[in-house]
Amino acid sequence: MAELMLGLPVAKAINERLAPRIEALKAVGTIPKLAIVRVGAREDDLSYERGALKRCAALGIEAEVIEVCADEATTESMVSALEDLNARGDVHGVLMFRPLPKSIDEAAVCAALAPEKDLDCMTPTSLLTTLSGRGAGFAPCTAEAVVELLDFYGVELDGANVTVIGRSLVIGKPVSMMLQARNATVTMCHTHTLDLAAACAASDVVVAAAGHARTVGADAVREGQVVVDVGINWDEATGKLVGDVDFDAAEPNVRAITPVPRGVGSVTTAVLAKHLVVAAERTLS
Template identity: 40%
Template sequence: MAAKMLDGRKLAGEIFEEIRTRVSARVAEGKPAPALATVLVGDDRASDVYVRSKQKNAKQVGIDARDHRLPASITTDELVELVSSLNADASVSGVLIQQPVPPQIDMTRVIAALDPVKDVDGFHPVNVGLVALGLAGAVEPCTPAGIVELLEHAGVSISGAEAVVVGRSNLVGKPAALLLLKRHATVTICHTRTRELAAHTRRADILVAAAGKVGLITREMVKPGAAVVDVAANWVGGKQVGDLGPGVEEVAGWLTPNPGGVGPMTRAMLIRNTFNAEVRRRP
């Protein structure tokens, strides 16, 4: 029996429409439209595509997209100077610094320099800490927030569920585990060095694959009926593939396509975070 699709494209479209309506209502009240400043360092083609997609999504909901392109030779101090100017610009609602950046850039310093309210990626230590503590007011990181939104929208029961997150990155694995824990799942974090990985994944009612290793999760490792979210973006022969091996769709109860599952939701959460940042600054 084929798994039900967790369709990120469809849900993202609904979220974009919701935000478009809310932006229009604010503008009709005489309030300024939100503005998203994107910062791209260097000329990485993949990053350029990602930034353009995010700008397109912003514009389609009525958010002003402001593009900042910097040479690959820029220093950390110069990038921090730009971030500081965007912090001080009252017309800017949120700031996105596209990663990866050139190796000479100290992203720890750059992120720390960003105003936490304008940190629409949810990477600032203040926001990371609020998420870790389960406190209100955090800007939740986009990909983990998108995962939870997909599950909840599909009616997947998170409270009390066994959730296994395979991947421990600061961008996806760790915060995804925290957001699931906040919703009362019993969470296990695994990774590529976990011994007897299958013994953990076979228990999972919710399985998040975010290790970045092609074919890591085989059909034998999936509990029948589980909700499986494939986050990884691996490239094989010029095509994007995730961490799942063949046949998982025959075992899982719910499954994200890849691409078309988590990716669109990441952008949708970014747009929602940008709108919410503007609302927090200027109710």
């Protein structure tokens, strides 16, 4: 039976490191505040939102949700909403759920956010920091959560062969660069990769971020392997959230695996809180 790499202990460790920093901020009159911008009510967005709000409440930091009706959202209205948040001194960081509706110019909206309030690598400035390893921008919370989780469970990355499934700028590409910065040898794959299962089975660590339920099955894993499932997919048949990995098929055959839910998601919200605290601290310098 595989070791379950649960997110809760990882998040708890991050929380413990943040607690004294939050108290220090409050002592000088600064309460970190997060603004969450959501268009519509996708179930995966709502799940993340609930986790983020719960994390903020547990840490004693503030959060505000700005919900935009999907039928009313335009590029102009979204840019205006972010510009308003840029101007607010009480808001230290912003999380906007993506992807936005196809009718909206997502690149233009993301570019409207002030880089110092960009907690989840929406802006070009933050992306450059993540890909180059230089600068003050924040990495995507989920990508950073993957590395935090692997570190917590003692997974050796130096020299490891890692397969990342997914090539988005939100998770796939950033986490690949972050793992390479830790001296892992990274193979990037995607749903069009020929013989994806063989590429995964040849690696020591698999990070599944394809955005498609059960992309990774029993033929893609092997004994001694570590599998990190980043996927959050709503399964209409079961009415449950499922990952990009077929957990029941993979779990008996690997050394360690993250479940969905109870895996990367809780670490992601802890990393989001960490970024918020750093952003608040920077306003005092």
